[in-house]
Amino acid sequence: MARKSWMYSVLEAVRQEMRDDPNMVWIFELTPPVASNPGMPVINLEREFGRGRVVNTGIDENWMASAVLGAGLAGSKAATYIPYQGACMPFQVIQNHAGKLRHMTGGKAAMPIVFVMEMTGQTPGFAGQHSDYEIDTYYAHIPGVKTVIPSTPYDAKGMMVSALRDPDPVVYLYPAGLRELIEEVPDEQYEVPLDKAVVRQEGGDLTIVGSGASMPEVMKAAEALAAAGMAVEAIDLRSLKPMDTETLVNSVTKTRRLLTVDQSYYTLCPGAEVIARVAENVEGARYKRVAFPDAPPPASPEMFLWMRPNADHIVEAARRLVG
CATH class of the missing domain: 3.40.50.970 (Thiamin diphosphate (ThDP)-binding fold, Pyr/PP domains)
Structure with missing residues (x-):
């Protein structure tokens, strides 16, 4: 190790x-x-x-x-x-x-x-x-x-x-x-399943789902929301296919709110599939997604960072969803 x-x-x-x-x-x-x-x-x-x-x-x-x-x-x-x-x-x-x-x-x-x-x-x-x-x-x-x-x-x-x-x-x-x-x-070989999401943080107020490069921002947002009194359940998809629908459904059944976060473009991003699968199994929940706008990334770092989903964007979306 x-x-x-x-x-x-x-x-x-x-x-x-x-x-x-x-x-x-x-x-x-x-x-x-x-x-x-x-x-x-x-x-x-x-x-x-x-x-x-x-x-x-x-x-x-x-x-x-x-x-x-x-x-x-x-x-x-x-x-x-x-x-x-x-x-x-x-x-x-x-x-x-x-x-x-x-x-x-x-x-x-x-x-x-x-x-x-x-x-x-x-x-x-x-x-x-x-x-x-x-x-x-x-x-x-x-x-x-x-x-x-x-x-x-x-x-x-x-x-x-x-x-x-x-x-x-x-x-x-x-x-x-x-x-x-x-x-x-660990130094030795070990296997992580190719079909299982992982709950990075447990909570009962809101489910936030991300993957890949969005996860550090998801965890920053979860920490900020916790300081404001909101208990976030943060889920890392890890696998887009096969997608672990069971873990997602179990979480949203508990929290009744789902926010997805992607660095992919908004239209047809992985979060759209997450929301669709949960909506087919959980009635009456509320949903929202945060993703990169449907536009080519600009060269300007300032413009780019304004477009890319970050912890501040996630916190704002979470407050709207829970409020």
Whole structure:
């Protein structure tokens, strides 16, 4: 057990799986699989496993996705790291092939493959073409593909282990804005379920649901609301598909109020699906969502930060919902 960063925890999980399975491969472009942590040895997958198993490709995200798909069909674990500039490029491969081949073969084609998709987390100053966050909705919509979005180093490692051991393809969303998070993470391998939300804070007045990069702001808002006398139940989705409807319904049945928070665009954001599922099961509850406006992110940091959901926005929405 040691304090570890988000990416160090992920690569620690990948390294051990590659040590245990000599056929597993990691494919990347631009971003080498290297991570350091204070007081701990540097993780360098390419140095440890060689270029035959840790492959640095040209800038071709379709090829990368197709390569891990082929490796999975051949029976090997495989993962690819796709940076934020190209996260939408392999959509056709994942949607039309990875998401369907397990079903088309009657479940015989196990595909223990992971597509690690970097999300900039709506970063100030990156401007419109390099700061989108909405790929969570794109990939969660695909049948046959699991889509997860851990928000802590502990969950990041455990969910990577689970994803690499799962027979279904997994889109593993990496909110890059969380890369500096550090917390206690076990050294040994462990699994975090790919289908369970987690209650980060219990309360009876209001349910607030977030995921990924929105969770730090959700927790800040929950603390501010607690100081004002409002008991918030804060839920981290962790998995967009399969979504843990049971945990959501149980919470809103208790609080009767649901506020969702997303850094994705407002229209068809994950929070819209959360509200729909709860509304189908809980009568008479009140709902509201906070999300990024339906507009390209501006380059101006001041304008950008005004648009991106933060703790102040969440507190204001919560007071309206409860008042």
